[in-house]
Amino acid sequence: xxxxxxxxxxxxxxxxxxxxxxxxxxxxxxxxxxxxxxxxxxxxxxxxxxxxxxxxxxxxxxxxxxxxxxxxxxxxxxxxxxxxxxxxxxxxxxxxxxxxxxxxxxxxxxxxxxxxxxxxxxxxxxxxxxxxxxxxxxxxxxxxxxxxxxxxxxxxxxxxxxxxxxxxxxxxxxxxxxxxxxxxxxxxxxxxxxxxxxxxxxxxxxxxxxxxxxxxxxxxxxxxxxxxxxxxxxxxxxxxxxxxxxxxxxxxxxxxxxxxxxxxxxxxxxxxxxxxxxxxxxxxxxxxxxxxxxxxxxxxxxxxxxxxxxxxxxxxxxxxxxxxxxxxxxxxxxxxxxxxxxxxxxxxxxxxxxxxxxxxxxxxxxxxxxxxxxxxxxxxxxxxxxxxxxxxxxxxxxxxxxxxxxxxxxxxxxx
Amino acid sequence: xxxxxxxxxxxxxxxxxxxxxxxxxxxxxxxxxxxxxxxxxxxxxxxxxxxxxxxxxxxxxxxxxxxxxxxxxxxxxxxxxxxxxxxxxxxxxxxxxxxxxxxxxxxxxxxxxxxxxxxxxxxxxxxxxxxxx
Numbered sequence: 001x002x003x004x005x006x007x008x009x010x011x012x013x014x015x016x017x018x019x020x021x022x023x024x025x026x027x028x029x030x031x032x033x034x035x036x037x038x039x040x041x042x043x044x045x046x047x048x049x050x051x052x053x054x055x056x057x058x059x060x061x062x063x064x065x066x067x068x069x070x071x072x073x074x075x076x077x078x079x080x081x082x083x084x085x086x087x088x089x090x091x092x093x094x095x096x097x098x099x100x101x102x103x104x105x106x107x108x109x110x111x112x113x114x115x116x117x118x119x120x121x122x123x124x125x126x127x128x129x130x131x132x133x134x135x136x137x138x139x140x141x142x143x144x145x146x147x148x149x150x151x152x153x154x155x156x157x158x159x160x161x162x163x164x165x166x167x168x169x170x171x172x173x174x175x176x177x178x179x180x181x182x183x184x185x186x187x188x189x190x191x192x193x194x195x196x197x198x199x200x201x202x203x204x205x206x207x208x209x210x211x212x213x214x215x216x217x218x219x220x221x222x223x224x225x226x227x228x229x230x231x232x233x234x235x236x237x238x239x240x241x242x243x244x245x246x247x248x249x250x251x252x253x254x255x256x257x258x259x260x261x262x263x264x265x266x267x268x269x270x271x272x273x274x275x276x277x278x279x280x281x282x283x284x285x286x287x288x289x290x291x292x293x294x295x296x297x298x299x300x301x302x303x304x305x306x307x308x309x310x311x312x313x314x315x316x317x318x319x320x321x322x323x324x325x326x327x328x329x330x331x332x333x334x335x336x337x338x339x340x341x342x343x344x345x346x347x348x349x350x351x352x353x354x355x356x357x358x359x360x361x362x363x364x365x366x367x368x369x370x371x372x373x374x375x376x377x378x379x380x381x382x383x384x385x386x387x388x389x390x391x392x393x394x395x396x397x398x399x400x401x402x403x404x405x406x407x408x409x410x411x412x413x414x415x
Numbered sequence: 416x417x418x419x420x421x422x423x424x425x426x427x428x429x430x431x432x433x434x435x436x437x438x439x440x441x442x443x444x445x446x447x448x449x450x451x452x453x454x455x456x457x458x459x460x461x462x463x464x465x466x467x468x469x470x471x472x473x474x475x476x477x478x479x480x481x482x483x484x485x486x487x488x489x490x491x492x493x494x495x496x497x498x499x500x501x502x503x504x505x506x507x508x509x510x511x512x513x514x515x516x517x518x519x520x521x522x523x524x525x526x527x528x529x530x531x532x533x534x535x536x537x538x539x540x541x542x543x544x545x546x547x548x
Contacts, residue, residue: 012421012514013461013475020466028472061470082466116465140468167428168473172460354465363464381464 016058018065020082022347023265024306024383025062027055057148059307064144064290066304070270071287072204073255074136078115080261085112086353093356094403102409104359104376112357123210126217131183135176136209142180143200145169150197150291158185158193184217191226198237201288205249212246219244234288251284264346265305268321276301306343308383316340344383348394349401351381359411368392373406418489420478421514422500427473429509434458434476440499456480493535497522 016027069075092108119140122133134142149156149164156164162185165178180200184192199220203213216237220226223240232240238249252270255261277283277298286293293299305317320339355362355378362380371389373379379394386392398406424433441456459477463469480492500511500522511522513534 012419012423013472013477014463015470015472017464017467017469019464020468058470062468065468144468167426171431173462174471174473350466358465381466 015054016062018062018304019347019350019381020079021086021265021350022306022343023066023069023079023269023304024308024343024347025059025066025304026308027058027062053152057152060151061144061148063299063303064147065140067287067290067302068140068144068201068204069252069266070273070302071252071283072201073250073252074204074206074209075140076252076255076263076266076270077259077261078119079266080263081115082112083263083350085110085115086350089353089357090349090401096404098404099408102356102404103412104356104409105412106356110357112354121210123208123214125211125214126183126187128183128186131179131186134180134183134210134213136204138176138180139200139203139209139213141177143197143204145177146181146200147197147289147291158190161193180213184213187217187221188226191230194231195220195226195237197291198232198234198288202234202237202241202249205251207248215244215246216241219246234284251287253283264323265343268323268325269302269305272319272321273301306340345397345401348379348382348397352378352398355380356409366392376406376409376411378406378409418480420480420496422476422478423472423512423514424474424476425510426507429507430474430476432507433503433511436499436503437476437478440495490535494531497531497534 012028014028016025018025065075069079089106089108089110089112093102093106096102119137120135122135122138124133127133145165146161149161153160161181165181169175169178181192181196184196184199199213199216200209202216203209206212219241220237223243225232225236225240229236241247250258252266253274256267256270274283281298286298300319303317305320307317316336316339320336322334323339323342324334351362355376359377362377364374364377364380366374366379366382366385366389368374368386368389371392373395374389378398379392382392382394382397384393395406422433422437424430437458457479459479461471461475461477463471478496497513500513503509504511504522513522
């Protein structure tokens with residue numbers, strides 16, 4: 001990215017985000033990237049300031065989501081479906097006459113909303129007085145918070161973890177980070193500590209992670225297997241599930257082999273990772289318990305494509321896969337700049353589609369309030385903030401993809 | 416004009432309690448101002464941007480105040496808000512940061528009238544700058 005373009009902060013209240021479309025990771029802290037490389041996996045808590053601990057664990061948290069996408073079929077499949085949903089909307093918009101005015105919100109059918117809602121819908125297969133059920137998002141976030149804690153606080157036990165999630169994640173939207181663990185702990189007690197991330201991973205290899213998570217908790221509880229053996233392998237847990245009728249699990253690789261689902265960012269990554277894993281490396285065991293892996297090369301291989309920080313620093317992973325080689329529009333020569341540009345464009349356009357379907361107060365990182373299109377907020381997901389709105393790359397990208405002038409888009413006036 | 420404050424407390428366990436305190440503040444001390452048709456308010460929970468997986472800040476409350484420009488209520492409301500936060504900090508021995516735009520005020524004890532005025536001045540100046548763009 002051009003040096004003149006600054007990297008903006010996220011909105012307040014969010015420590016970090018990873019985008020479902022471009023898989024770019026954003027962290028809302030001052031730039032501490034240099035320190036991060038050196039201290040990534042050290043025992044941090046008592047040695048470093050709280051901000052640094054937060055920064056480091058936030059990067060780990062979002063990085064774990066990327067590992068999940070490359071290993072567990074539910075996340076890969078959801079990303080592909082969201083991508084296809086976006087493409088459908090683009091195709092429908094292109095069918096409007098190019099000079100017709102489009103009024104937002106778009107009045108067209110889209111599968112995106114129901115997919116995003118489905119991720120938040122709790123399966124009530126199991127519940128406790130405090131936890132009404134578990135959604136796919138609860139499984140995704142519950143596993144990620146758990147794995148992050150285990151990576152950074154190696155001496156933590158079940159009670160310590162319960163205390164932490166009670167203090168930090170027990171109210172409102174924050175419960176999504178702790179509901180799955182609290183539910184499983186209610187049924188399985190201390191024993192959950194050594195198998196929680198495995199159950200989450202297996203649930204995320206299914207079609208319905210919320211429901212599958214509950215089925216595994218039930219199956220393991222009924223089997224009594226934890227009486228004799230606390231640290232079960234992934235295969236032992238799969239076998240426990242099979243005994244209770246739990247089948248049809250797929251890793252991301254199996255999903256690609258079976259369904260052929262293609263994602264412009266994730267597919268090349270999966271291919272690259274699989275080709276470069278060491279011989280006899282147990283990828284499934286790694287995906288289920290990443291905190292037990294101390295091979296930095298593996299984490300380097302699976303890090304997200306782009307990082308940006310509030311401290312005006314952006315890093316492109318030096319070993320991006322060629323996003324164009326397997327795609328519909330393959331090219332002979334692809335540079336890192338082309339690859340990074342694809343991620344930025346993809347995020348911007350997918351963000352614009354969401355904002356066209358559901359206009360809202362999306363957080364605008366851009367300070368150029370005098371831009372004629374500022375009020376539309378369609379560009380909220382466009383990463384580089386230009387020196388002036390006249391130099392912004394969003395408009396060109398929008399018009400190229402939607403085949404219409406941005407000036408033909410307007411918000412419905414409030415009555 | 417809508418003013419968004421992010422109130423960040425260093426002890427996440429107190430968020431719900433602080434949330435309740437802000438609600439009480441709005442219902443009692445600030446009721447005259449909030450009930451004024453010139454002012455609206457909303458206390459929001461942080462939420463992920465659509466289409467992303469986010470790690471939310473466990474200690475953040477977003478307070479959005481809608482105040483008509485030139486109503487004179489902004490100064491009164493801000494002064495009152497800082498006072499309620501100071502009382503809270505005094506009672507619970509926590510640190511609270513109030514962020515607005517790119518500015519941030521850390522309140523770790525009772526502010527002097529001079530400090531309070533300085534922060535309010537910074538806030539108002541920043542808000543006006545944003546408004547002009």
